[in-house]
Amino acid sequence: MNPSPFLQVKGLTRRYGGVAALDGVTLDLARGQVTGLIGPNGAGKTTLLNALTGLARPESGTVLLEGENVTGLPAHVMAGKGVVRSFQIVRELASLTVFETLLAAPPAQSGETVAGALFGRRKWWAQERANADLARALLERVGLVKLADQPSAMLSGGQKKLLEMARALLMKPRLILLDEPGAGVSPPLRLEIVRLVRELKAEGLSFGIVEHDMHLVEEVCDHVHVLAQGRALVSGTFAEATADPRVVSAYLGVAA
Amino acid sequence: AEIPVGMVLPFSGATGPYGPDMKKAAEMVVRWVNDAGGILGGRPLKLFIEDSETNPTVGVTGTKKLLEVNKVELVGGFWGSPIALAAKPIILAADKVQMVSCSANAVTEGDTKGMVFRFQAKSTSWGPAGAKVMKTIGAKTAVVLAQQNPFVVAMIEPFKAEFAKLGGKVLDVVMYNPDQPSYRSEVEKAFGGDPDAVFCLSLLTDFVSIAKEVYRGGFKSKIVALSIGADAEGKFLQAVGPEVANGIYHLQPAPPLDAPSYKRFVKEMGAAPGTVFLFAGNAHDQMCVTALAMEHAKSSDAKVWAKSVFEVCNPPGEEVDDVVKGLELIRAGKKIKFVGAGATCDLDARGDQINRSFLVQEIKGGKNVSLGIIT
Amino acid sequence: MNSRPCDPKAEELSLALAVSGLRAGYGRGGDIVCGIDLAQKAESIVAVIGPNGSGKSSFIKTIAGLVPTRAGTVAVSGRDITTLSPARRVASGLAYVPQEANIFATLTIAENLKLATEFLRGRAGVGPEQREKVLDLFPELRLRPRTLAGNLSGGQRQMLAFACALLANPEVLLLDEPSAGLSPKIVGETMEAVVRVREAGVTVLLVEQNVAAALGIADEVVVLVAGRLTLRASAADIRQADLAGLFFGKAA
Amino acid sequence: MISYLVTVIILVAIAALVGLALNLQWGLAGLVNFGVAGFVALGAYTLAISAPHVGWLAGLALAAAVCAGLSMLLSLLTIRLEENYLAIVTIGFAEIVRILLLNLGDLTGGALGIADIPRPFAGITPAGWGDAVILAFALGLVVIVFAFSEALVRSPFGRALRAVRDDATAAAALGKPVLALRVRAFAIGGAIMGLAGALHAFFLTYIDPSQFTPIITAYAFMAVIAGGRGSNLGLVLGAGSIMLILEATRFLKDVIPGVDGVQLSALRLGMIGVGIVLLLILRPEGLVSEPKRRFADFFPPESEKA
Amino acid sequence: MALQLFLNGLVTGLLLALPALALTLVFGILRFANFAVGAFLTLGAYAAYTANVLLGLPLPIAAAVAAATVALASLIADALVFERLRTRGSITLLVASMGVSLVVENICRFIFGNAARSFDLAVARPIRWNGLRINHEQLITAGVVVIALVLLHLLITASPLGRAMRAVADNASLAAVRGVERRTIARITFAITGALIGLAGVLAGLDRAIDPLMGWNYQIPIFAAAILGGLGSPIGAVAGALLIGVAEEMSALILPVSFRQIVSFGVILLLLLFRANGLFGAKAIRK
């Protein structure tokens, strides 16, 4: 029934001092699907993304990407394999403009080596043109065209968030991990995010999305894992997962 | 028209303490000459001075400025060998005269076009003098404690050779880098083995630290130092006080202490009678010789008067120690032999001063007591 | 836009927060806040909503004194605070929780909490009782007092920041997206906390992108687009409205 | 006067080379290097020691190569360090270089230094034109290095370096090989500093350890900051301004009456300090700002209407 | 010999400790490495010299004068220079502090010239104990450093002022809405560190000659000590200073002394390879 897993996480553990941020997480992210990762604050969702993208080194456990062991590979290598992410607490490239941030995102730019930069100007300039078109299209979708030449540091909180997502999308990813893409983003743009995710999924991209906005999760996620205290607690469809009484009491609360 | 002359002197950096007196002495000579009506038929000297900051690169730009902007015929001064060495090619390329007060042998080596003159004893003659002092004070074993700098390095081997000849034994050579906050381990290393004496080759600031440290350490070895550290025209005693300074021996190339001209020089410098000037005397001599040589050559063109330097410094000739008198004699067509406030100013063909003797003093009860002259 | 009561004096006294003609911007750039008037009655909750980059945070920062005011005035409970430094504004009863960087990451949780009150000399109602009350709202904060706040998860940070602001026993509380990054349960609890805070006599001005949550507790809503207030209405009225329409300029 | 200006311009050229290198390392890649003086010294000594044996051109290449290699090594060792830590480690590197130069006398001439360093084209230079040749050589070197740096700054490579500078973690997550980028920037900068050192040796024809004091490093940073971090053009202007302050104070002091030599010197050095501080305060963005790729470079008319 | 060297190392280290403390404090709170510590140290020594030798005041009073003078000078430098550049990044401030350092050093040179000077205090012979030598100055130095360290440590870790300082360091605008004015904290920091450096100048003047370059000679070891200990950590600064002092002096056992500075940087490099934030430095936090 499930398509073959794109990414498999087995028994991943990472401790910070006394806290086990990840405590043997085991879960799959399916190919070509949108997988939601939800759970209470401090459940270890961000840490999980960090471990999957080379920013936190797991103490034990394995990560398999299409069967290949990629546990603990450095960040840029993971990005090179098509696993990209956005950050919950935005990490903008402060002095790069919005537009430059996006131009910097695409992988394998021939102008990023010394020799390529000096002697292959024609080649990289052509790439740059093509990337500029892509960047512009995305800027229009997230409503940042007018701010294209603004240094990223001078964006509002929500705008930074959108920029960060756009830059991840430009990296030609195969699996894209979004950490709370909806937080701080206005409702209309949140709908835009939903549309974008659906479109890209149709193009064959796989997603892992950490999000606290249940509407957004419900709208886009094919499958949901609920994390709590560093473990995968429940998984299933959105409806299944959110019906679980443990999830309701620990995460959703009576109000939701 | 005025005849421009220049000097590159240290007013800051590690050798900063030595510049001011040199400047004073040079200005004094210029004043005497100009008050007496100048040279070459009434032309006054005009002195320009640049700070070397104890840094050769700065010395070079300063020299360039003197040569090109002020059009000087002489670039004198030059306390430190590295600065003189860096400036030498530039001065020679401009066909001007360089006079130095530094001791590294290399300064007058190579092709100098006969335009480089040293008003200082060479490093290689300081070393043996030190060994003789050791002998005088009865030291059989010695350690050399030396700052890592060009003129000091050149003193060590000649010292060792001479000391061995005199039957002494050098136990160790402790080199240290300049500009350190303290010299505790150096002192420990040099004095810890209780040699009879330690030959301290230091400048003023580091020697102040070293002397205090030795005193505080309660070490027994005698100290033989260079006067540039242990006297520095009285600055050392002023800095450490009589207690710490007591019993330190030091040596330096001797000025003609008993000559009336030297006494007059000390007086004009505003110093206490008996003060031993080393570099100020040299600067005085540089300026005097320049004026005399120009007058002798009847030209302010460096290429011309450089040759006259030997004529006015070396015998034969009537001995004069007063620049104004010397000028008069030259105008009167007499042959002179200048004797300066720093030295007799006899030069060999290289432009090095010869026959320099060394004055040895001991600090006793807050005073320098002369122990004699070593030749 | 807002209905004016007949007696201006009485109104002023009952106003907890009065902003008029407020203009502000960054550096030498143009105005980001372009002449905002807002009068808020004591013990009310007003939610500010609007598109990203419309100037909500800038507006609230200007009130808090962190962005220099170019024109206009701000008064808290009838006292003009326009010329006061941010620190003095807090002492005058105005507390603020920023959107980003709202805790001291290199201080421990306990130190963050201590610092929240220790430099508010003379502020009434600040003390151990208030502290207990606030910590009861966020029991998690008691668990690891010596943990560096920078190591907290995103949601945990929000709680800490909120708690610190409440410790100052403010009359007016400015919240910039307090629910961002919180789990639904905690969002619910936070919103409840806001309501409770209001019941304790605090006036709340709240910026939210989580419109649903904000509408659940706000009395009134103002919409801010491109630095101007384009709409002020009761929360109930907005609930039915088309948000996209509101945000992209179709002002009522 | 002309020849004095030539000297000053050659010194500006050397400072500009050092500045261009630092601009690449620190301006662009965010790698603080407070060991500039050490690399310049290494370049100068490598040239001075090798040139008599292998000729000036090979000596020049060797100077660049040695400095690049050591830069690479140093950056590999220290790449994890935060900027202030990197600063002291690089200062330490320069100190180690200085102490080794001073104490390894057999190779370096110790405190006495190395004299009679051969100049390029010395054989075919007419008498009196030595400095002019060095000037042409220096300017040529600056033009080449400038063009090279500009090409890098404006390329995706330069942008990737800036991304790493702004936030290394985010850059890594963007797939940029942070370590490799940093090492390259550091090595290229090191090579350029080596060239600057070689030029210094050519110019003075005599080098000794006391020429390579930390003040070289300080002036390089001042040039970069005053000129506008990240901008090569600004940097050349910055290097010029610093030199202007240094040399102009020489003339100022000639006209100040009533103080003695040490006081004059103190005044002049103090004025340099004041000049630097004023430059920093009065030119907050530097003389020229970092070049940026604009939206309009790709979409000129539409974007303006949009 | 080894024990004596060790002791000498401690003394050298203690002398570095005060200015390293000051450096680390300014860095910890105002986020820049203040290159003017050396020049201010010189200023402190000359201020004490003026009070002690020229005005004939006893040394403890002269030390107080030095502390006050340097504190005041730091405040002036802050008002004229550092405050105006505060938004401009730590390296710009560092470079500005080099400019300040040049000015301060040359004010001293202008007034006092280049000659070496000493306080009006007889140098004493050592106290001997089991073949080891210790002097009075060294005991004084040790006492002053220990007291300063303890006070500073308490101030920073346990007092409200210390918390406020760290809060400003972390996030100045958030500190402002917590009632802490950055400006006030900056002034207090400069005053405290100025006083520390002034005292350090007096201790250094006791140890060696007073001359315009004395501070410059301490500069690099001071930085090394602060970095080794971990910038921003007072205990670290003292530990770093002691370690540098001892490592350099002890190296005399195996290396010619002229290579000893290499030892301290070797130690630093080695340490930083394993601990990127020095001995006691906090890890930079950013998520």
Ligand SMILES: Nc1ncnc2c1ncn2[C@@H]1O[C@H](COP(=O)(O)OP(=O)(O)OP(=O)(O)O)[C@@H](O)[C@H]1O
């Ligand atoms: N670098 C760190 N040092 C110490 N503790 C950490 C660190 N990173 C995370 N933690 C702890 O690990 C736990 C998991 O944190 P994580 O950020 O992964 O949570 P999360 O699920 O993303 O929560 P949220 O939804 O609030 O963002 C938390 O208790 C957090 O305090």
Ligand SMILES: Nc1ncnc2c1ncn2[C@@H]1O[C@H](COP(=O)(O)OP(=O)(O)OP(=O)(O)O)[C@@H](O)[C@H]1O
């Ligand atoms: N520090 C700054 N310097 C210059 N411009 C800024 C700065 N901060 C924000 N801006 C600009 O001001 C405008 C308003 O920003 P603000 O943060 O107030 O928006 P916001 O309404 O809070 O948005 P969001 O909902 O995304 O948080 C934006 O266009 C932004 O680019």
Ligand SMILES: CC(C)C[C@H](N)C(=O)O
């Ligand atoms: C002792 C002095 C005569 C040394 C001299 N000033 C030099 O540097 O060469």
Ligand SMILES: [Mg+2]
């Ligand atoms: Mg998270």
Ligand SMILES: [Mg+2]
């Ligand atoms: Mg906002």
